[in-house]
Amino acid sequence: MRIELTLADLVRVGLAAAADPMGELAASLQVLQRRDGGRAAASAAFNRWRYRVWQSLPDSAAVLMWLCRPDAPIPEFLLPAAGRYELESGLTAVLKTEPVSLKTALRTAPADRDLPAWAAALADGDTAGLPRLVQAMRDYHELALAPAWDTVSGQVDADLGMRTQLLLHGGVDALLTGLRPLVRWEAPALETDDRIAGTVPSEGTGLLLVPTYFSVCPALVPAAPGGTPRLHYPCVRQAAPPAGLGHAAHRASGKALADLLGPTRAAALAVLAVGCSTSELAARLGVTPSAVSKHTTVLRRAGLIITHRERNTVLHSLTPLGSALLDT
Structure with missing residues (x-):
């Protein structure tokens, strides 16, 4: 998908304030069902x-x-703006979905003979089943997301912190460039690898960037009337702390790694947990490509990363040793 941005959009590009519970719920349902090889590494x-x-x-x-x-595409009514930061507000908004909006959102949903009658009727715009749907969402959240929410919110907060630094030091251009490799910024357009064809023209309403822990590919949520479109993208997942030790242990581990490697190389190792190119790493760290090349040379000689070239792009990723060090 190609998202065209004008100057009016660019001055309104922003970052989400926190993890989006409705977005995480929908993305986790997609991850739960994934068995494809194309996204195997992320999944x-x-x-x-x-x-x-x-x-x-x-x-x-x-x-x-x-x-x-x-x-x-995730049906739009499942990702209401009201639920960006609070689950119950989002579920309340789902309950208020209008019949026309419901029918439009489910116009491409496949027929399924095993669905209960109330669920099948949703595709016809029948809102009578919405209370049952909301209860199913609440039950699923309690099982799948609530136990992992500290991890989800912590990882999203870390990504937001990194993006905020990019925005402060490099502006909107650095922020959008740092979304690679799944989202490519070539002014005046963002292009995503979401397998959904089409171009979304600018409406001057800006764009809200929403890091999503359970995403393995980007997803665009169109704007409601008077609102702002949202781009959900996979957050950069940092090394997780040992089970049961919490955020204090994670901070201590991160400080120890920075003491060992230096703060920039430790940050580079964390970013490379999902792999990226030299220019992408430079954008995410807020340093020059030549500085990144020096750091990656040291990390490569230490056996912590591997580097290979694809045409004109140099790509870096962690070795098992680098991954193990990051997880320590």
Whole structure:
């Protein structure tokens, strides 16, 4: 998908304030169902979580998985602006979905004979089943997201902190460039690898960038009347703290790694947990490409990263040793 941005949009580009519970809920349902090879590397990070959730998944989750299918757009009514930072506000907004909006959002939903009658009727704009849908969402959240929410919010906060530094030191251009590799910024347009064809023209309403822990590919949420469109993108996942030790241990571990490698190389190692190019790493760290080349040379000689070239792009990723060091 190609998103065209004018000057009026660029001056209104912003970052979400925190993790989006409705966005995480919908994205996690897609991740739960993924078995494809194209996103295997990103999807594999959730294997342990996926196994736990499948063991206790309620029957009502079948309806949610029908609505949030992998590699298909998430129905817009499931991502209301009112639910950006608060689950109950989002669920209340879903309850108020108008019949026309419901029917429009589900116009491409596939027929499924195994769906309960109330769920199948949603595609016809029948809002009578919305209370059952909201209850299914609440039950799923309690099972799948609530136990992991500290991790989700912590990872999203870390990504937001990194993006804020990019915006402060490099402006909107650095912020948008730093969304690579899944989102490419070539002024005046953002292009995403979401397998959804089409161009979204500018309306001068800006763009809100929303890091999403459970995303493995970007997703655009069109603006409601008078609102701002949102681009949900996979957040850069930092090394997780050992189970049960919490954020204090994570901060201590990060400080120890910075003492060992130096703050810039430690930050580079964290960013490379998802792999990126030299220019992307430079944008995310707020340093020059030549400085990045020096740091990656040291990390490569230490056996912490590997580097390979694809045409004119130099790509870096962690070795098993680098991943193990990051997880320490």
